[in-house]
Amino acid sequence: MSHHLPEISDEPVIAEVIAHTNFLVSTGATGTRFLKEIRDNKKIMGLKCPGCSKVHVPPRLHCPTCFVKMTEWVELSGKGSLTSYTVVRYQEPYMPKEPPYAYGVIQMDGADTGLAHFLGEVDLDKIKIGMRLEPVFKEEREGSILDIDYFKPSS
């Protein structure tokens, strides 16, 4: 059966697959409260742990250290310091902005955790860890973390 058939090539084959996904993600009660305050009041809120007193921004339902439920909401000024950053200089599908742009982790005054967001109105070569930042809100807000357009250097 197999002896008279021609040899099959073992030339490598590249398979091309497009994976389609359409996830619907709920932000839950905690995430909704956080996003609604940004959308409706331009306020950034955190949750304070009754155990270790750390303030979590973005908020989460339970403290990851103490495993207790957090219920005390704390309003923050939105101003904070840059703890880490990266500059994106390449393009990929589904990137939210045209490169080059910068992501930063901003630890807000009164918060103990960092919020990742874009950095704007800043020379990408002059970003410094520890620089002071403040949020710039979009005019049209729809209940998304992108209702904060970016964080810009503050005086």
Next chain:
Amino acid sequence: MSTDQKQEQEFIQFRYPRQVPYQHSLGYQSKFANGLKQGRILATKCPVCGRCTIPPRIVCPFHHVKQTEWVDQGQRGRLVSAFKINFPMFDPRTRELQSWETPLVAVELEGGASMDGWCSELDTSKLKTGMLLEAVWRPEEERQGRGDDILHWKPVEE
């Protein structure tokens, strides 16, 4: 909280529609894909037990030795089992609704390996274990070296 208040409470949710293009090498299985493009089914054969494996694999799962021999499995095989799925399913590659009229069959090929496929006979009462089936291929120019290059398995008279 009353039911009415619960209904009024807003929950923010958002959608992530994504189409992620993947490219990956089939590696050792490339020869199997090249065979499908030419309308041939190849399997790897264990040098110890002689068992043929589809999809092909480098190492025999029972004897842990390298399988270097490729064996042509022919175009025909015997029906091992058949079943129908009685609810709609989507093909994740194309997002097209798969027909749930079509039975799925496991076929033991002439070369000894087994593989799955669709069956052209829609009436499962006419499918009998051990009956002879033949591969019906996609036109050669449409084949992509994938499992669905075999459109279905057709019962043949003996």
